[in-house]
Amino acid sequence: MSGFEQLLQGQLPKLVMFDLDGTLIDSVPDLATAVETMLLKLGRPPAGIENVRMWIGNGAPLLVRRALAGNMQASDVDDAEAEKALEIFMDAYDGGHDQTTVYPGVRESLKWLQKQGVEMALITNKPERFVAPLLDEMKLGRFFRWIVGGDTMPQKKPDPAALFFVMKMAGVTPAQSLFVGDSRNDVLAAKAAGVRCVALSYGYNHGRPIAEESPDAVIDNLQELIAGCLDSAPEITLGASVHPSQRDSIVVVTRKLWMKVIKALARWRWRA
Incomplete structure:
Protein backbone atom coordinates (compact mmCIF):
# COMPACT_ATOMS: atom_id res chain seq x y z
CA MET A 1 0.00 0.00 0.00
CA SER A 27 14.68 28.13 -5.57
CA VAL A 28 16.70 29.82 -2.80
CA PRO A 29 19.87 30.45 -4.88
CA ASP A 30 18.00 32.38 -7.58
CA LEU A 31 15.81 34.22 -5.06
CA ALA A 32 18.91 35.19 -3.11
CA THR A 33 20.61 36.46 -6.27
CA ALA A 34 17.57 38.62 -7.04
CA VAL A 35 17.51 39.95 -3.47
CA GLU A 36 21.22 40.81 -3.59
CA THR A 37 20.78 42.57 -6.95
CA MET A 38 17.94 44.61 -5.46
CA LEU A 39 19.93 45.57 -2.36
CA LEU A 40 23.00 46.48 -4.43
CA LYS A 41 20.96 48.82 -6.64
CA LEU A 42 19.54 50.47 -3.54
CA GLY A 43 22.99 50.89 -1.97
CA ARG A 44 22.24 48.38 0.80
CA PRO A 45 24.59 45.71 2.21
CA PRO A 46 24.08 42.13 0.99
CA ALA A 47 21.72 39.87 2.93
CA GLY A 48 23.36 36.47 2.48
CA ILE A 49 21.72 33.30 1.20
CA GLU A 50 20.95 31.88 4.65
CA ASN A 51 18.97 34.96 5.61
CA VAL A 52 17.01 34.77 2.37
CA ARG A 53 16.28 31.12 3.10
CA MET A 54 14.77 32.19 6.42
CA TRP A 55 12.72 35.04 4.93
CA ILE A 56 10.95 33.36 2.00
CA GLY A 57 7.55 31.69 2.10
CA ASN A 58 5.10 34.57 2.50
CA GLY A 59 5.25 36.04 -0.98
CA ALA A 60 7.56 38.47 -2.76
CA PRO A 61 6.33 41.73 -1.13
CA LEU A 62 7.10 40.48 2.37
CA LEU A 63 10.41 38.95 1.28
CA VAL A 64 11.45 42.34 -0.08
CA ARG A 65 10.39 44.10 3.12
CA ARG A 66 12.33 41.60 5.23
CA ALA A 67 15.41 42.13 3.06
CA LEU A 68 15.14 45.91 3.44
CA ALA A 69 14.68 45.63 7.21
CA GLY A 70 17.24 42.85 7.61
CA ASN A 71 14.91 40.85 9.84
CA MET A 72 11.82 38.61 9.86
CA GLN A 73 9.59 41.30 11.34
CA ALA A 74 10.13 43.60 8.33
CA SER A 75 9.74 46.55 10.68
CA ASP A 76 10.23 50.26 9.91
CA VAL A 77 10.22 49.90 6.12
CA ASP A 78 8.99 52.86 4.11
CA ASP A 79 6.11 51.92 1.81
CA ALA A 80 7.42 53.89 -1.16
CA GLU A 81 10.88 52.35 -0.81
CA ALA A 82 9.35 48.87 -0.51
CA GLU A 83 7.35 49.41 -3.70
CA LYS A 84 10.44 50.54 -5.61
CA ALA A 85 12.48 47.63 -4.20
CA LEU A 86 9.78 45.12 -5.17
CA GLU A 87 9.89 46.31 -8.77
CA ILE A 88 13.68 45.90 -8.85
CA PHE A 89 13.44 42.45 -7.27
CA MET A 90 10.76 41.26 -9.70
CA ASP A 91 12.80 42.39 -12.70
CA ALA A 92 15.92 40.71 -11.31
CA TYR A 93 14.14 37.42 -10.57
CA ASP A 94 12.57 37.47 -14.02
CA GLY A 95 16.05 37.31 -15.49
CA GLY A 96 16.50 33.55 -15.14
CA HIS A 97 16.41 30.54 -12.87
CA ASP A 98 19.62 28.73 -13.74
CA GLN A 99 20.38 27.89 -10.11
Whole structure:
Protein backbone atom coordinates (compact mmCIF):
# COMPACT_ATOMS: atom_id res chain seq x y z
CA MET A 1 0.00 0.00 0.00
CA SER A 2 1.32 3.43 -0.91
CA GLY A 3 1.74 6.19 1.62
CA PHE A 4 -0.95 8.16 -0.21
CA GLU A 5 -3.44 5.38 0.51
CA GLN A 6 -2.32 4.99 4.10
CA LEU A 7 -3.17 8.65 4.69
CA LEU A 8 -6.67 8.40 3.21
CA GLN A 9 -8.10 5.20 4.72
CA GLY A 10 -6.91 2.89 2.00
CA GLN A 11 -7.95 5.04 -0.96
CA LEU A 12 -5.84 7.09 -3.31
CA PRO A 13 -6.63 10.81 -3.15
CA LYS A 14 -8.59 12.18 -6.08
CA LEU A 15 -6.67 15.45 -5.84
CA VAL A 16 -3.19 16.26 -4.55
CA MET A 17 -2.30 19.94 -4.14
CA PHE A 18 1.35 20.96 -3.90
CA ASP A 19 3.31 23.94 -2.70
CA LEU A 20 6.23 24.90 -4.97
CA ASP A 21 9.28 26.53 -3.33
CA GLY A 22 10.85 24.28 -0.73
CA THR A 23 8.53 21.40 -1.69
CA LEU A 24 9.12 20.63 -5.37
CA ILE A 25 12.02 22.94 -6.16
CA ASP A 26 14.95 24.54 -4.36
CA SER A 27 14.68 28.13 -5.57
CA VAL A 28 16.70 29.82 -2.80
CA PRO A 29 19.87 30.45 -4.88
CA ASP A 30 18.00 32.38 -7.58
CA LEU A 31 15.81 34.22 -5.06
CA ALA A 32 18.91 35.19 -3.11
CA THR A 33 20.61 36.46 -6.27
CA ALA A 34 17.57 38.62 -7.04
CA VAL A 35 17.51 39.95 -3.47
CA GLU A 36 21.22 40.81 -3.59
CA THR A 37 20.78 42.57 -6.95
CA MET A 38 17.94 44.61 -5.46
CA LEU A 39 19.93 45.57 -2.36
CA LEU A 40 23.00 46.48 -4.43
CA LYS A 41 20.96 48.82 -6.64
CA LEU A 42 19.54 50.47 -3.54
CA GLY A 43 22.99 50.89 -1.97
CA ARG A 44 22.24 48.38 0.80
CA PRO A 45 24.59 45.71 2.21
CA PRO A 46 24.08 42.13 0.99
CA ALA A 47 21.72 39.87 2.93
CA GLY A 48 23.36 36.47 2.48
CA ILE A 49 21.72 33.30 1.20
CA GLU A 50 20.95 31.88 4.65
CA ASN A 51 18.97 34.96 5.61
CA VAL A 52 17.01 34.77 2.37
CA ARG A 53 16.28 31.12 3.10
CA MET A 54 14.77 32.19 6.42
CA TRP A 55 12.72 35.04 4.93
CA ILE A 56 10.95 33.36 2.00
CA GLY A 57 7.55 31.69 2.10
CA ASN A 58 5.10 34.57 2.50
CA GLY A 59 5.25 36.04 -0.98
CA ALA A 60 7.56 38.47 -2.76
CA PRO A 61 6.33 41.73 -1.13
CA LEU A 62 7.10 40.48 2.37
CA LEU A 63 10.41 38.95 1.28
CA VAL A 64 11.45 42.34 -0.08
CA ARG A 65 10.39 44.10 3.12
CA ARG A 66 12.33 41.60 5.23
CA ALA A 67 15.41 42.13 3.06
CA LEU A 68 15.14 45.91 3.44
CA ALA A 69 14.68 45.63 7.21
CA GLY A 70 17.24 42.85 7.61
CA ASN A 71 14.91 40.85 9.84
CA MET A 72 11.82 38.61 9.86
CA GLN A 73 9.59 41.30 11.34
CA ALA A 74 10.13 43.60 8.33
CA SER A 75 9.74 46.55 10.68
CA ASP A 76 10.23 50.26 9.91
CA VAL A 77 10.22 49.90 6.12
CA ASP A 78 8.99 52.86 4.11
CA ASP A 79 6.11 51.92 1.81
CA ALA A 80 7.42 53.89 -1.16
CA GLU A 81 10.88 52.35 -0.81
CA ALA A 82 9.35 48.87 -0.51
CA GLU A 83 7.35 49.41 -3.70
CA LYS A 84 10.44 50.54 -5.61
CA ALA A 85 12.48 47.63 -4.20
CA LEU A 86 9.78 45.12 -5.17
CA GLU A 87 9.89 46.31 -8.77
CA ILE A 88 13.68 45.90 -8.85
CA PHE A 89 13.44 42.45 -7.27
CA MET A 90 10.76 41.26 -9.70
CA ASP A 91 12.80 42.39 -12.70
CA ALA A 92 15.92 40.71 -11.31
CA TYR A 93 14.14 37.42 -10.57
CA ASP A 94 12.57 37.47 -14.02
CA GLY A 95 16.05 37.31 -15.49
CA GLY A 96 16.50 33.55 -15.14
CA HIS A 97 16.41 30.54 -12.87
CA ASP A 98 19.62 28.73 -13.74
CA GLN A 99 20.38 27.89 -10.11
CA THR A 100 16.95 26.47 -9.28
CA THR A 101 16.77 22.68 -9.04
CA VAL A 102 14.08 20.04 -8.63
CA TYR A 103 14.32 18.04 -5.40
CA PRO A 104 15.11 14.30 -5.60
CA GLY A 105 12.05 12.10 -5.92
CA VAL A 106 9.75 14.84 -7.18
CA ARG A 107 9.51 13.90 -10.85
CA GLU A 108 9.15 10.20 -10.03
CA SER A 109 6.33 10.93 -7.58
CA LEU A 110 4.45 13.24 -9.95
CA LYS A 111 4.74 10.68 -12.74
CA TRP A 112 3.38 7.97 -10.43
CA LEU A 113 0.39 10.08 -9.42
CA GLN A 114 -0.31 10.94 -13.04
CA LYS A 115 -0.21 7.27 -13.97
CA GLN A 116 -2.76 6.50 -11.24
CA GLY A 117 -5.12 9.13 -12.65
CA VAL A 118 -4.80 11.46 -9.65
CA GLU A 119 -5.43 15.12 -10.47
CA MET A 120 -2.77 17.59 -9.32
CA ALA A 121 -2.72 21.29 -8.58
CA LEU A 122 -0.07 23.81 -7.56
CA ILE A 123 -0.82 26.42 -4.89
CA THR A 124 2.06 28.75 -4.16
CA ASN A 125 2.70 32.19 -2.66
CA LYS A 126 5.14 32.93 -5.51
CA PRO A 127 3.87 35.73 -7.79
CA GLU A 128 1.66 34.40 -10.57
CA ARG A 129 3.80 35.73 -13.42
CA PHE A 130 6.71 33.45 -12.51
CA VAL A 131 4.91 30.19 -11.78
CA ALA A 132 3.90 28.63 -15.11
CA PRO A 133 7.14 29.63 -16.93
CA LEU A 134 9.23 28.27 -14.05
CA LEU A 135 7.30 24.99 -14.00
CA ASP A 136 7.86 24.58 -17.72
CA GLU A 137 11.54 25.44 -17.31
CA MET A 138 11.82 22.71 -14.66
CA LYS A 139 9.79 20.34 -16.91
CA LEU A 140 7.05 20.02 -14.29
CA GLY A 141 4.25 22.02 -15.88
CA ARG A 142 2.55 19.09 -17.62
CA PHE A 143 1.63 17.50 -14.30
CA PHE A 144 -0.63 20.27 -13.01
CA ARG A 145 -4.17 20.96 -14.16
CA TRP A 146 -4.65 23.96 -11.83
CA ILE A 147 -2.07 26.57 -10.90
CA VAL A 148 -2.70 29.32 -8.34
CA GLY A 149 -0.07 31.99 -7.67
CA GLY A 150 0.41 34.13 -4.60
CA ASP A 151 -1.22 37.21 -6.15
CA THR A 152 -3.87 35.35 -8.14
CA MET A 153 -6.45 35.72 -5.40
CA PRO A 154 -7.02 38.40 -2.77
CA GLN A 155 -5.83 35.88 -0.17
CA LYS A 156 -2.70 33.77 -0.03
CA LYS A 157 -1.69 30.88 2.25
CA PRO A 158 -2.18 30.36 5.18
CA ASP A 159 -5.68 31.42 4.12
CA PRO A 160 -7.37 28.28 2.70
CA ALA A 161 -9.23 30.12 -0.11
CA ALA A 162 -7.03 28.70 -2.89
CA LEU A 163 -7.47 25.14 -1.59
CA PHE A 164 -11.26 25.55 -1.48
CA PHE A 165 -11.19 27.02 -4.97
CA VAL A 166 -9.19 24.16 -6.49
CA MET A 167 -11.29 21.50 -4.74
CA LYS A 168 -14.40 23.18 -6.13
CA MET A 169 -12.92 23.19 -9.63
CA ALA A 170 -11.94 19.52 -9.31
CA GLY A 171 -15.32 18.51 -7.88
CA VAL A 172 -13.81 16.78 -4.84
CA THR A 173 -14.24 16.99 -1.07
CA PRO A 174 -11.54 17.70 1.53
CA ALA A 175 -11.68 14.03 2.53
CA GLN A 176 -10.66 13.08 -1.03
CA SER A 177 -7.80 15.58 -1.16
CA LEU A 178 -4.24 15.92 0.12
CA PHE A 179 -1.91 18.89 0.44
CA VAL A 180 1.88 18.57 0.25
CA GLY A 181 4.04 21.45 1.46
CA ASP A 182 7.03 22.43 3.56
CA SER A 183 6.01 25.35 5.78
CA ARG A 184 3.74 26.53 8.55
CA ASN A 185 1.64 28.38 5.97
CA ASP A 186 1.01 25.13 4.12
CA VAL A 187 0.01 23.21 7.24
CA LEU A 188 -2.27 25.98 8.48
CA ALA A 189 -3.97 26.32 5.09
CA ALA A 190 -4.54 22.57 4.85
CA LYS A 191 -5.94 22.35 8.37
CA ALA A 192 -8.26 25.29 7.76
CA ALA A 193 -9.53 23.57 4.61
CA GLY A 194 -10.03 20.24 6.39
CA VAL A 195 -7.42 18.57 4.18
CA ARG A 196 -4.75 16.12 5.33
CA CYS A 197 -1.25 17.58 5.00
CA VAL A 198 2.11 15.96 4.31
CA ALA A 199 5.19 18.11 5.00
CA LEU A 200 8.69 17.79 3.57
CA SER A 201 11.47 18.05 6.13
CA TYR A 202 13.92 19.80 3.79
CA GLY A 203 11.90 22.96 3.11
CA TYR A 204 11.92 26.62 4.15
CA ASN A 205 9.93 26.80 7.38
CA HIS A 206 11.75 29.96 8.57
CA GLY A 207 14.41 27.81 10.23
CA ARG A 208 11.95 25.83 12.39
CA PRO A 209 11.39 22.05 12.19
CA ILE A 210 8.18 21.48 10.27
CA ALA A 211 7.16 18.75 12.72
CA GLU A 212 6.39 21.53 15.21
CA GLU A 213 3.39 22.47 13.06
CA SER A 214 1.87 18.98 13.50
CA PRO A 215 1.15 17.98 9.89
CA ASP A 216 -0.35 14.54 9.34
CA ALA A 217 3.05 13.21 8.22
CA VAL A 218 6.62 14.45 7.81
CA ILE A 219 8.77 12.84 5.13
CA ASP A 220 12.25 13.39 3.71
CA ASN A 221 11.49 12.49 0.08
CA LEU A 222 8.22 12.44 -1.87
CA GLN A 223 8.93 8.90 -3.00
CA GLU A 224 8.24 7.72 0.53
CA LEU A 225 4.56 8.18 -0.31
CA ILE A 226 4.91 5.85 -3.27
CA ALA A 227 6.82 3.19 -1.38
CA GLY A 228 4.40 3.15 1.57
CA CYS A 229 7.07 4.09 4.10
CA LEU A 230 4.84 5.82 6.64
CA ASP A 231 5.54 3.54 9.60
CA SER A 232 2.73 4.84 11.78
CA ALA A 233 -0.01 4.20 9.23
CA PRO A 234 -2.32 1.20 9.85
CA GLU A 235 -2.79 -1.69 7.46
CA ILE A 236 -5.98 -0.97 5.52
CA THR A 237 -7.73 -3.00 2.83
CA LEU A 238 -7.28 -1.31 -0.51
CA GLY A 239 -10.27 0.10 -2.33
CA ALA A 240 -10.96 -0.17 -6.03
CA SER A 241 -8.13 0.72 -8.38
CA VAL A 242 -8.09 4.20 -9.82
CA HIS A 243 -7.54 4.33 -13.57
CA PRO A 244 -5.99 7.23 -15.45
CA SER A 245 -8.55 9.71 -16.72
CA GLN A 246 -8.44 11.82 -19.85
CA ARG A 247 -7.00 15.19 -18.95
CA ASP A 248 -7.95 18.65 -20.09
CA SER A 249 -5.33 21.25 -20.81
CA ILE A 250 -3.67 22.94 -17.84
CA VAL A 251 -5.76 25.68 -16.27
CA VAL A 252 -3.64 28.55 -14.98
CA VAL A 253 -5.92 30.31 -12.52
CA THR A 254 -5.61 34.02 -13.27
CA ARG A 255 -7.00 37.04 -11.48
CA LYS A 256 -9.60 37.44 -14.23
CA LEU A 257 -10.88 33.91 -13.74
CA TRP A 258 -10.85 34.35 -9.98
CA MET A 259 -13.16 37.36 -10.17
CA LYS A 260 -15.65 35.31 -12.18
CA VAL A 261 -15.91 32.57 -9.58
CA ILE A 262 -15.34 34.38 -6.28
CA LYS A 263 -19.04 34.62 -5.45
CA ALA A 264 -19.66 30.93 -6.13
CA LEU A 265 -16.53 29.99 -4.18
CA ALA A 266 -17.60 32.02 -1.17
CA ARG A 267 -20.99 30.32 -1.08
CA TRP A 268 -19.43 26.86 -1.38
CA ARG A 269 -16.70 27.63 1.17
CA TRP A 270 -19.06 28.51 3.94
CA ARG A 271 -21.28 25.50 3.29
CA ALA A 272 -18.29 23.13 3.45
